[in-house]
Amino acid sequence: MLKPSGDTEVWSFVELELGARGVDAKQFRYEELKGWKVQEAPPAPEGNGGSVPPGGKR
Secondary structure, three states: OEOOOOOEOOOOOOOOOOOOOOOOHHHHOOOOOOOOOOOOOOOOOOOOOOOOOOOOOO
16 A cells, blocks of 8 residues: 555454454445545556565565
8 A cells, every 4th residue: 555655554364253253344344534535546557567666565
């Protein structure tokens, strides 16, 4: 993930757990937060051919 600051953030999941107890779709529903404004994101930058940006790990 390329952050607006230009920094790279790579998420690496070591142990995935499918069907985890107590986690379901309702935890991922969008809820409006009072005082926050929703804005459209700027267009994504051109792709880099699937390679990891500098500083990223696989």
